[in-house]
Amino acid sequence: MKTNKKHRTGIKIYAVIAMSLLVLLIVRLTYVTIFCSDELNAAATMLHERERAVKAPRGRIITADGTVMADNKTVCTVSVIHSQIEDEEYVIDTLSRELDMSEDKVRSYVEKISSMERIKSNVSKETGDRIREYNIPGVKVDEDSKRTYPHNELASKVMGFTGADNQGIVGLEVKYDSLLAGVNGEILTLADAAGIELDDYEEKRKDPIPGNDLYISLDYNIQSYCMQAAMKTYEAKQAKSVSIIVMNPQTGELLAMVNYPEYNLNDPYTLNYDIQVSDEKEKMELLNAMWRNGVINDTYEPGSTFKVITATAGLSCGAVSLSDTYCCGGSTVVGSRTIRCHKTTGHGTQTFAQTLMNSCNPAFITWGLRTGVDNFLTYMDRLGLMSVTGVDLPGEASTIMHKKENIKELELATMSFGQSFQITPLQLMRAISCVVNGGTLITPHFGVRTIDSQGNINTLEYETTSGVITEDVSNTMKMLLKSVVSEGGGGKCYIEGYSIGGKTATSQKLPRSEHKYIASFIGFAPAENPQVMAMCIIDEPQGIYYGGTIAAPVVREVFENILPYLGIEQSEKGTQ
Amino acid sequence: MADTAHNMHNGNNRNLTPKGKFFDFSLLIIVMFLIAFGLVMLYSTSSYSAMEDYGDAAYFLKRQLLSTAIGMIIFVATIFINYHFWYKIKWFIYVASIFCVLLVLSPLGHTVKGARRWLRLGPLSLQPAEVVKVGLIIVLAAFISYSGSHMKKLKNNIVYCILAVAAAGITGIVTNNLSTAIILMGIAYIMLMIGNSKPTWLIIATVLGAVAVVAFLIWFFNNVDSASHFRFKRLLAWRDPEKYASDTGFQTLQALYALGSGGFFGKGLGQSMQKLGFIPEAQNDMVFSVICEELGLFGGICLIILFILLIWRFMVIANNAPDLFGSMLVVGVMAHISLQVILNIAVVTNVIPNTGVTLPFISYGGTSVLFLLAEMGIVLNVSRQIQVPVTVSEQAGRLRQRAHAR
Numbered sequence: 001m002k003t004n005k006k007h008r009t010g011i012k013i014y015a016v017i018a019m020s021l022l023v024l025l026i027v028r029l030t031y032v033t034i035f036c037s038d039e040l041n042a043a044a045t046m047l048h049e050r051e052r053a054v055k056a057p058r059g060r061i062i063t064a065d066g067t068v069m070a071d072n073k074t075v076c077t078v079s080v081i082h083s084q085i086e087d088e089e090y091v092i093d094t095l096s097r098e099l100d101m102s103e104d105k106v107r108s109y110v111e112k113i114s115s116m117e118r119i120k121s122n123v124s125k126e127t128g129d130r131i132r133e134y135n136i137p138g139v140k141v142d143e144d145s146k147r148t149y150p151h152n153e154l155a156s157k158v159m160g161f162t163g164a165d166n167q168g169i170v171g172l173e174v175k176y177d178s179l180l181a182g183v184n185g186e187i188l189t190l191a192d193a194a195g196i197e198l199d200d201y202e203e204k205r206k207d208p209i210p211g212n213d214l215y216i217s218l219d220y221n222i223q224s225y226c227m228q229a230a231m232k233t234y235e236a237k238q239a240k241s242v243s244i245i246v247m248n249p250q251t252g253e254l255l256a257m258v259n260y261p262e263y264n265l266n267d268p269y270t271l272n273y274d275i276q277v278s279d280e281k282e283k284m285e286l287l288n289a290m291w292r293n294g295v296i297n298d299t300y301e302p303g304s305t306f307k308v309i310t311a312t313a314g315l316s317c318g319a320v321s322l323s324d325t326y327c328c329g330g331s332t333v334v335g336s337r338t339i340r341c342h343k344t345t346g347h348g349t350q351t352f353a354q355t356l357m358n359s360c361n362p363a364f365i366t367w368g369l370r371t372g373v374d375n376f377l378t379y380m381d382r383l384g385l386m387s388v389t390g391v392d393l394p395g396e397a398s399t400i401m402h403k404k405e406n407i408k409e410l411e412l413a414t415m416s417f418g419q420s421f422q423i424t425p426l427q428l429m430r431a432i433s434c435v436v437n438g439g440t441l442i443t444p445h446f447g448v449r450t451i452d453s454q455g456n457i458n459t460l461e462y463e464t465t466s467g468v469i470t471e472d473v474s475n476t477m478k479m480l481l482k483s484v485v486s487e488g489g490g491g492k493c494y495i496e497g498y499s500i501g502g503k504t505a506t507s508q509k510l511p512r513s514e515h516k517y518i519a520s521f522i523g524f525a526p527a528e529n530p531q532v533m534a535m536c537i538i539d540e541p542q543g544i545y546y547g548g549t550i551a552a553p554v555v556r557e558v559f560e561n562i563l564p565y566l567g568i569e570q571s572e573k574g575t576q
Numbered sequence: 577m578a579d580t581a582h583n584m585h586n587g588n589n590r591n592l593t594p595k596g597k598f599f600d601f602s603l604l605i606i607v608m609f610l611i612a613f614g615l616v617m618l619y620s621t622s623s624y625s626a627m628e629d630y631g632d633a634a635y636f637l638k639r640q641l642l643s644t645a646i647g648m649i650i651f652v653a654t655i656f657i658n659y660h661f662w663y664k665i666k667w668f669i670y671v672a673s674i675f676c677v678l679l680v681l682s683p684l685g686h687t688v689k690g691a692r693r694w695l696r697l698g699p700l701s702l703q704p705a706e707v708v709k710v711g712l713i714i715v716l717a718a719f720i721s722y723s724g725s726h727m728k729k730l731k732n733n734i735v736y737c738i739l740a741v742a743a744a745g746i747t748g749i750v751t752n753n754l755s756t757a758i759i760l761m762g763i764a765y766i767m768l769m770i771g772n773s774k775p776t777w778l779i780i781a782t783v784l785g786a787v788a789v790v791a792f793l794i795w796f797f798n799n800v801d802s803a804s805h806f807r808f809k810r811l812l813a814w815r816d817p818e819k820y821a822s823d824t825g826f827q828t829l830q831a832l833y834a835l836g837s838g839g840f841f842g843k844g845l846g847q848s849m850q851k852l853g854f855i856p857e858a859q860n861d862m863v864f865s866v867i868c869e870e871l872g873l874f875g876g877i878c879l880i881i882l883f884i885l886l887i888w889r890f891m892v893i894a895n896n897a898p899d900l901f902g903s904m905l906v907v908g909v910m911a912h913i914s915l916q917v918i919l920n921i922a923v924v925t926n927v928i929p930n931t932g933v934t935l936p937f938i939s940y941g942g943t944s945v946l947f948l949l950a951e952m953g954i955v956l957n958v959s960r961q962i963q964v965p966v967t968v969s970e971q972a973g974r975l976r977q978r979a980h981a982r
């Protein structure tokens with residue numbers, strides 16, 4: 001049988017049909033590859049690309065004297081990639097030995113079938129490098145940056161610390177987080193279907209921008225010294241806590257801020273005292289309490305140190321003058337209440353200056369009542385006591401104060417000697433700075449400047465308000481406060497050769513029936529032109545609790561050491 | 577009925593070359609190119625997963641090379657074995673190929689990835705479905721050639737259909753492989769359309785069948801939202817691969833991603849991302865998508881054009897074959913290869929639902945390449961027996977040679 005014409009026609013028809021179908025498929029293929037390309041390519045790219053963040057190094061925190069308080073160190077994370085492991089036993093043996101982990105624990109990770117299993121993080125760089133040198137297939141060592149605090153406990157409540165993602169949690173670390181953090185970079189990698197990154201396809205898309213270094217006014221030596229002084233007092237007085245603040249009253253730069261007991265910044269999740277806590281929530285509460293910066297986060301009744309404000313308000317509005325006198329009989333009656341002086345036998349007749357030196361309560365009730373509610377509140381407000389200080393630390397507590405319409409004679413009387421309202425120690429320090437610096441309300445702060453990775457300096461600016469009180473009143477108050485130290489209740493802060501001003505306070509904590517006290521002293525030097533101001537607050541001291549007796553010597557000790565260090569020379573007048 | 581290939585030269589044997597002198601070199605070159613290109617692409621496509629799964633990037637390449645080497649021996653042998661030999665042993669080949677399929681049910685049967693489709697003898701494995709394709713082509717070509725003009729008769733059509741349905745049915749059911757059954761039926765259908773000089777009933781049946789299929793599809797997509805059987809799932813995934821991306825539509829969608837990310841000139845040989853496990857077993861059905869990803873639309877079109885040229889050569893040889901048996905053999909091979917190419921590329925470009933048809937010469941599969949080479953050898957043998965007219969220059973040359981000899 002031969003092929004006939006019909007067969008050949010059939011063959012041709014089929015061949016043409018088949019070839020046409022293939023041409024149509026070319027058209028379809030063109031449509032898909034060219035006209036759907038954008039959409040399909042985007043979908044495919046999404047499938048293949050993995051964006052890996054590259055941590056930006058966090059900025060350091062450096063003190064005025066150049067001590068690095070917060071730094072970064074390289075740590076390693078060791079992981080295993082199950083599918084790439086060749087010899088499980090060797091991997092288990094090596095890793096358990098190098099990482100000091102039990103074989104069973106390592107085995108559980110190694111034998112787990114997953115794309116990648118993290119075995120240990122925060123491994124030291126030396127260990128990480130050593131493991132890398134073994135060059136074991138399936139074992140991966142990734143470097144990472146971890147925050148470290150070289151000085152452990154020093155200024156812990158000021159500094160704060162960072163969390164797992166290097167984000168600030170408390171203190172300066174959180175306040176300046178955006179400046180310190182920098183911007184993470186991104187590496188674009190391609191990964192196969194199992195999610196394993198392809199080494200030769202790595203492409204850096206965005207470099208990380210390192211965080212800014214933060215330069216703070218804190219002085220390492222002053223802070224260290226203050227901490228030692230606080231620790232000594234804490235132990236000697238069995239106190240609940242001892243706080244010391246050192247500040248430049250002219251600028252508001254904080255030189256030291258101690259809240260003893262401090263905690264270890266490199267181990268912030270361990271309580272700084274022995275206690276068995278099983279409940280997570282309870283432990284968290286205790287940790288939060290431990291991290292608190294008492295001089296900023298907690299308020300107290302200032303007591304007698306507040307008489308500086310009462311005197312300033314009275315003098316400024318003209319309600320009282322230096323020539324006024326008061327005769328203290330040991331108590332005074334306000335409304336229907338009798339308020340006793342701490343000297344129950346009475347101070348007798350005193351000049352205005354003597355009432356401050358003696359810290360006479362009945363006298364200050366009189367000065368306060370003469371000043372009146374309006375003037376009193378005006379000066380409290382002008383001296384920044386009605387608002388937060390604006391210090392560059394988080395969680396500042398606000399004033400707890402009577403409503404103005406509720407301030408009657410009795411309330412004003414108690415306010416005059418620093419009771420029945422609450423402020424933070426730093427608020428008081430700021431107000432007194434204003435009183436003695438000639439009337440300029442400053443903003444207490446740590447941050448001085450930031451320097452970015454290119455070396456660009458950004459100086460931090462803070463608000464100041466001048467002319468809050470007159471120069472005259474300021475000079476008078478300096479003179480009066482100097483006499484408190486040289487002749488009055490602050491005598492324990494007197495240092496031969498230095499001119500020092502200051503005021504003591506002994507506040508009774510609420511409820512009064514518990515007889516718990518806060519002893520405090522605030523001092524500054526030189527009295528005529530204050531360059532440094534220090535405040536010591538002893539919370540719940542055992543035994544003697546008078547501020548003039550226990551807090552003033554602490555400030556003296558601090559001054560004895562830091563005045564020469566700060567280059568404040570002895571004045572001839574100081575001996576007068 | 578014409579006696580010779582070129583009826584315009586009928587009867588004038590002096591102006592024709594002797595049998596065995598003609599050889600279709602262009603077909604040979606196309607086949608060799610496809611084989612070589614297939615091996616390169618196979619290596620490119622499979623090396624990553626071969627390394628992952630077997631620790632040897634050339635694992636699939638080595639196996640394919642071995643099959644190709646054996647295939648080349650068979651290829652050369654079939655070029656020189658007179659194709660009429662296959663006519664003599666048609667029944668043996670047909671029965672033996674079906675027997676091979678049935679052997680899958682015996683302990684020799686071998687299961688790969690849940691599908692029992694292989695025969696295993698020591699290190700060698702064989703996919704009987706590929707053998708049946710050759711067996712069916714030979715027996716049907718022989719039957720059409722034997723029936724000649726009687727192929728119009730109903731009785732012969734029924735016998736023909738029994739032969740085809742038996743082979744397709746047994747293969748499809750035993751190996752649970754619908755796509756092979758479809759290919760077998762497709763080959764038989766095309767050979768019958770061409771071999772039956774009065775295919776009236778076939779045309780009617782074709783139209784009715786097409787209407788039924790379209791009606792079913794319309795009904796299916798309007799009424800069925802979810803299906804449990806994988807074949808129906810594939811139908812659903814065909815219209816909306818995104819929706820079934822995690823499941824049945826996964827392969828199709830991944831293939832489309834590969835096409836789309838290749839663009840016009842592709843990412844370059846070896847640069848495919850989709851072969852890195854995204855397209856499951858990219859060296860099998862979906863190899864064309866990786867070709868397009870690496871070599872772009874340009875590479876894809878070049879490959880399709882090669883297949884078009886192949887079909888064209890088949891057409892020329894089939895039209896000029898010395899007899900109907902030779903012609904129908906070539907038609908069978910043409911049907912086989914063209915159907916698989918069209919269905920494969922249609923699947924990759926999501927024109928039709930996923931069927932699991934491989935791309936001839938390119939997709940991984942030892943049995944496939946071995947028997948394709950056997951088919952090509954048979955076709956080339958048919959081409960060798962064509963007597964082509966001697967051109968004027970050739971005549972002059974021959975005369976000159978004679979004169980010179982004197």
